[in-house]
Amino acid sequence: MMKTFHSTPAMLNVPAKNSYRMVILGASKVGKSCIVSRFLNSRFEEQYTPTIEDFHRKVYNIRGDVYQLDILDTSGNHPFPAMRRLSILTGDVFILVFSLDNRGSFDEVERLRRQIIECKTCLRDKAKAAAAAAVPMAVCGNKVDRAELHREVRAEEAERLVAGDANSAYFEISAKKNSNVEEMFRALFTLAKLPDEMSPALHRRLSVQYSEALHRKSFRLRRGAKELGAFGMVSPLARRPSLNSDLRYIKEKVLGRGQDRQREKCLIQ
Numbered sequence: 001m002m003k004t005f006h007s008t009p010a011m012l013n014v015p016a017k018n019s020y021r022m023v024i025l026g027a028s029k030v031g032k033s034c035i036v037s038r039f040l041n042s043r044f045e046e047q048y049t050p051t052i053e054d055f056h057r058k059v060y061n062i063r064g065d066v067y068q069l070d071i072l073d074t075s076g077n078h079p080f081p082a083m084r085r086l087s088i089l090t091g092d093v094f095i096l097v098f099s100l101d102n103r104g105s106f107d108e109v110e111r112l113r114r115q116i117i118e119c120k121t122c123l124r125d126k127a128k129a130a131a132a133a134a135v136p137m138a139v140c141g142n143k144v145d146r147a148e149l150h151r152e153v154r155a156e157e158a159e160r161l162v163a164g165d166a167n168s169a170y171f172e173i174s175a176k177k178n179s180n181v182e183e184m185f186r187a188l189f190t191l192a193k194l195p196d197e198m199s200p201a202l203h204r205r206l207s208v209q210y211s212e213a214l215h216r217k218s219f220r221l222r223r224g225a226k227e228l229g230a231f232g233m234v235s236p237l238a239r240r241p242s243l244n245s246d247l248r249y250i251k252e253k254v255l256g257r258g259q260d261r262q263r264e265k266c267l268i269q
Helices: 032-041 081-089 103-122 126-132 144-150 155-162 181-191 208-215 243-255 261-268
Strands: 019-026 053-062 065-074 093-099 137-142 168-172 221-223 226-228 230-234
Touching: 019 032, 019 081, 019 103, 032 053, 032 065, 032 093, 032 137, 032 181, 065 081, 081 103, 081 243, 093 103, 093 181, 103 137, 103 155, 137 144, 137 155, 137 181, 155 168, 168 181
Parallel strands: 019 065, 019 093, 093 137, 137 168
Antiparallel strands: 053 065, 053 230, 221 226
16 A cells, blocks of 8 residues: 655654555545544534545654554536646545435546556556555445435445445445444455544544644543553644655655656656
8 A cells, every 4th residue: 555755844753654645536526535534523514515636634643653544625617638647646545425316426426546557557567567556445325314315326336336346345334423434444454454543432532732742652531440551633734745746756765766658657647
């Protein structure tokens, strides 16, 4: 699995091997940003605001080790296909979201899933193609609270999309009702071989004033008589890494110094 090495502010100095990017993809108005809001703030945003691209960062101290999870919430309108491709190439784990009451949004997830596998495979030679396709993904049918009256996609159809893929899982969720969202994140992190404690319910949230504590192995939190082994903080200063940073990451960490022309095309197609 790819490891990202995006820069962080000095106070959030995270080892490259513990840095990851989660990319959320799907059509417009399917609830991508609502899922992100549930993950970061345990809130549901009632008002719809079209997303161009939102970037968030969460930093954890889990049993004394520091981890970073960058979260890229993408547009559903594909305004810049090259940027979409770059987002896929730099992603480590993916959430593909469709609305159970919108057949077109499910068709879009099918297309996105194919694109992710094609992009990842393009970066590898044929001998490593299978490993490249082993990308942790959660396919989410959102708005299950509306499905009883307005369902356009049957569960069996979505389950077939991930059938036989040990790195993918399907969940029917409701970001509005907070139904099955925690279970989805927990399963995704397990697929990606990331610590379970990255899931919202399994760590204590810290405010920014405690940011220095993230680097102290001796720092401990207690809930009653129980010692908490994990805590996390949403970085208030998170900024999307530059285009040059992303390209440098792909070239240096994925392609290597001896990249050939065929694989270099993956970056510019």
